[in-house]
Amino acid sequence: MAKELSVAIVGATGAVGSKMKEQLIKRNFPIKNIKFLASARSAGKDIEFNGQMYKIEEATPEAFEGVDVALFSAGGSVSAKLAPEAAKRGAVVIDNTSHFRMHEEVPLVVPEVNREDLKKHKGIIANPNCSTIQMVAALQPVREKFGLTRVIVSTYQAVSGSGVSAIEELREQSAQWDAGKNIEANILPAKSDKKHYPIARNVIPQIDVFTDNGFTYEEMKMINETKKILHMPELPVAATCVRVPVVSGHSESVYIEVEQDASVQDIFEVLRNAPGIVLQDDITSQDYPMPLFVEGEDPVYVGRIRQDLANKKGFHLWIVADNLLKGAALNSIQIAEAMLEDNLL
Amino acid sequence: MAKELSVAIVGATGAVGSKMKEQLIKRNFPIKNIKFLASARSAGKDIEFNGQMYKIEEATPEAFEGVDVALFSAGGSVSAKLAPEAAKRGAVVIDNTSHFRMHEEVPLVVPEVNREDLKKHKGIIANPNCSTIQMVAALQPVREKFGLTRVIVSTYQAVSGSGVSAIEELREQSAQWDAGKNIEANILPAKSDKKHYPIARNVIPQIDVFTDNGFTYEEMKMINETKKILHMPELPVAATCVRVPVVSGHSESVYIEVEQDASVQDIFEVLRNAPGIVLQDDITSQDYPMPLFVEGEDPVYVGRIRQDLANKKGFHLWIVADNLLKGAALNSIQIAEAMLEDNLL
Numbered sequence: 001m002a003k004e005l006s007v008a009i010v011g012a013t014g015a016v017g018s019k020m021k022e023q024l025i026k027r028n029f030p031i032k033n034i035k036f037l038a039s040a041r042s043a044g045k046d047i048e049f050n051g052q053m054y055k056i057e058e059a060t061p062e063a064f065e066g067v068d069v070a071l072f073s074a075g076g077s078v079s080a081k082l083a084p085e086a087a088k089r090g091a092v093v094i095d096n097t098s099h100f101r102m103h104e105e106v107p108l109v110v111p112e113v114n115r116e117d118l119k120k121h122k123g124i125i126a127n128p129n130c131s132t133i134q135m136v137a138a139l140q141p142v143r144e145k146f147g148l149t150r151v152i153v154s155t156y157q158a159v160s161g162s163g164v165s166a167i168e169e170l171r172e173q174s175a176q177w178d179a180g181k182n183i184e185a186n187i188l189p190a191k192s193d194k195k196h197y198p199i200a201r202n203v204i205p206q207i208d209v210f211t212d213n214g215f216t217y218e219e220m221k222m223i224n225e226t227k228k229i230l231h232m233p234e235l236p237v238a239a240t241c242v243r244v245p246v247v248s249g250h251s252e253s254v255y256i257e258v259e260q261d262a263s264v265q266d267i268f269e270v271l272r273n274a275p276g277i278v279l280q281d282d283i284t285s286q287d288y289p290m291p292l293f294v295e296g297e298d299p300v301y302v303g304r305i306r307q308d309l310a311n312k313k314g315f316h317l318w319i320v321a322d323n324l325l326k327g328a329a330l331n332s333i334q335i336a337e338a339m340l341e342d343n344l345l
Numbered sequence: 346m347a348k349e350l351s352v353a354i355v356g357a358t359g360a361v362g363s364k365m366k367e368q369l370i371k372r373n374f375p376i377k378n379i380k381f382l383a384s385a386r387s388a389g390k391d392i393e394f395n396g397q398m399y400k401i402e403e404a405t406p407e408a409f410e411g412v413d414v415a416l417f418s419a420g421g422s423v424s425a426k427l428a429p430e431a432a433k434r435g436a437v438v439i440d441n442t443s444h445f446r447m448h449e450e451v452p453l454v455v456p457e458v459n460r461e462d463l464k465k466h467k468g469i470i471a472n473p474n475c476s477t478i479q480m481v482a483a484l485q486p487v488r489e490k491f492g493l494t495r496v497i498v499s500t501y502q503a504v505s506g507s508g509v510s511a512i513e514e515l516r517e518q519s520a521q522w523d524a525g526k527n528i529e530a531n532i533l534p535a536k537s538d539k540k541h542y543p544i545a546r547n548v549i550p551q552i553d554v555f556t557d558n559g560f561t562y563e564e565m566k567m568i569n570e571t572k573k574i575l576h577m578p579e580l581p582v583a584a585t586c587v588r589v590p591v592v593s594g595h596s597e598s599v600y601i602e603v604e605q606d607a608s609v610q611d612i613f614e615v616l617r618n619a620p621g622i623v624l625q626d627d628i629t630s631q632d633y634p635m636p637l638f639v640e641g642e643d644p645v646y647v648g649r650i651r652q653d654l655a656n657k658k659g660f661h662l663w664i665v666a667d668n669l670l671k672g673a674a675l676n677s678i679q680i681a682e683a684m685l686e687d688n689l690l
Contacts, residue, residue, distance in 0.1 A: 150655075154499035154598035156501070156548045156589070175523050178523055194631065197637075201590065201592055201636075202636055203501045203589055203635065205596070205598075205634075205635070205649050205663045210628040213651070214609065214628060223654065236653075236655030237654075238600065238654065238655070238659070238661060240598040240649070244548055245546065245589075246547060246548060247546055251587075253499035255600075285539075286534070286551060288551065290542060290548065290550070291546075291547055292546055303550070304559070304585065305559070306560055308581075308583050309558070309568065309581075309583065310581030310582070310583070316583060318550045
């Protein structure tokens with residue numbers, strides 16, 4: 001009989017956490033038992049999973065005793081405190097927050113790209129940033145065949161990346177706008193930052209707070225995580241991250257330069273055969289990916305592939321994926337599945 | 346007494362045409378008399394201008410007799426047919442459509458950038474594409490001081506660029522979405538194209554129809570017009586044009602490379618003193634341009650200026666302007682004003 005695992009989810013009521021529950025069920029993850037952990041404030045509440053009711057337990061260090069795999073998605077400070085405690089008790093932590101991503105001893109993994117890195121884990125695996133995952137998943141097959149010397153990305157990111165409250169805020173602002181009322185903003189661009197701006201009928205060129213170099217943390221995540229996942233510390237990567245009034249589905253306008261000569265047909269060919277990628281590129285039938293149509297879908301969609309008109313080693317791509325699925329919950333579960341297959345769990 | 350002109354507007358009821366009316370009044374353009382021209386179907390209808398009512402006249406070749414300056418914004422086919430007729434009768438045509446923009450003998454002008462080109466006119470001046478105008482207006486001061494060797498832009502374009510019906514469609518789709526109804530799409534991405542997609546809660550990586558090389562016409566307009574306006578036929582320019590659910594205000598994520606060494610402070614300095622530009626860049630107070638806040642404003646706003654982390658001659662900029670004003674109506678009137686000042690009218 002196949003191995004079954006004891007699973008814990010920390011942060012199961014959030015936008016990503018609830019997708020983790022769905023993915024575990026949808027993908028028939030082999031669960032022996034499951035527990036839901038949260039702060040003392042939420043402990044004792046009921047939560048539904050696969051037709052059964054569970055009591056949310058307080059996320060104490062001891063709660064991880066006997067847990068095989070712990071999925072964390074409750075914010076960086078919770079992971080910082082409890083992920084090491086869980087790991088110390090023998091659980092493998094798959095952490096969806098940014099806290100451990102750049103730690104040298106923590107593998108940062110997109111299974112289609114750098115599955116081998118899982119072998120080096122010391123109890124904690126980091127799930128990359130949503131906008132990073134879909135980009136590296138699409139670039140890896142191109143890089144394997146033609147090399148990669150440069151990446152410049154501008155993003156069009158959905159509000160669900162900022163959590164359930166940001167989705168609610170977009171709905172409320174949209175209704176306020178329709179009714180001709182003043183639009184109120186309390187969440188975006190970053191809940192912890194000083195000023196908030198409407199996202200309805202707007203785009204906001206700030207995701208997460210600013211770093212000293214003028215880039216935002218979101219932009220630096222894309223830059224640093226891409227280099228780490230691809231094992232290319234010297235790769236020139238630049239990112240401009242922008243929030244748009246879309247519920248779910250991040251889109252990316254990506255310019256790359258490759259090492260070897262390649263044609264658009266060559267890029268089509270590698271993406272057509274790449275794991276987890278759907279090539280959606282037929283301009284004669286106006287076929288290209290859009291966020292509204294990828295909600296709830298597993299793959300990373302790539303279209304609008306064009307050779308640069310001035311540089312034959314330059315290519316433009318349009319990459320779209322559901323940021324809560326491949327960008328978060330799905331990739332986390334795929335990490336657990338890969339570890340199971342590779343006898344790391 | 347200052348010179349006063351006989352003005353004609355072709356297409357005054359459209360999204361751009363109605364802004365042309367507003368700009369003429371707001372800027373005290375010296376009008377001796379004004380007439381409003383349209384197809385036979387609209388002729389005879391009433392139109393208001395500066396508190397007075399006018400009858401719309403049929404746009405026949407003869408209607409341009411005695412007109413000093415004719416502002417066209419009624420579609421490419423109307424301009425193709427009537428602009429030469431107007432010019433033949435001594436009117437200076439300022440054409441907001443794309444029809445004549447790349448004609449060698451037609452100046453394509455953003456007054457802050459290439460005002461000198463107006464002198465070479467042969468009766469028709471072309472107003473550039475909205476997304477091109479704001480980009481070259483912001484890049485010209487940088488280029489004058491530091492040179493320019495490369496441009497890669499990804500746009501976030503408002504629906505008003507597609508006309509009044511697209512604004513209406515976004516409003517309707519938004520209400521449909523709020524009410525949990527099916528979203529109907531009939532206009533975007535391009536009315537003349539086969540398929541239409543919702544713009545509410547979505548972004549569409551297609552503006553105008555596709556050309557054979559995989560780029561859209563909008564993208565090729567940005568590429569070719571930028572080179573023409575800057576008189577840099579060899580400049581490598583690339584564009585990815587994307588429609589977003591914003592009413593008015595185009596945003597652009599622009600990557601440039603310059604020839605001379607420059608710092609972010611140097612770029613700040615040239616933009617702070619550039620005509621028609623507002624530098625809006627203070628990350629400590631989350632100050633950067635956003636489309637919702639530029640509606641109805643004349644300038645081109647620039648922020649989020651960062652030096653590339655891998656290439657010290659690379660810079661990232663975020664450029665926002667009201668696409669109906671500086672992107673269309675305002676630039677057209679500014680062309681007329683410059684011609685008047687330079688004794689070309």
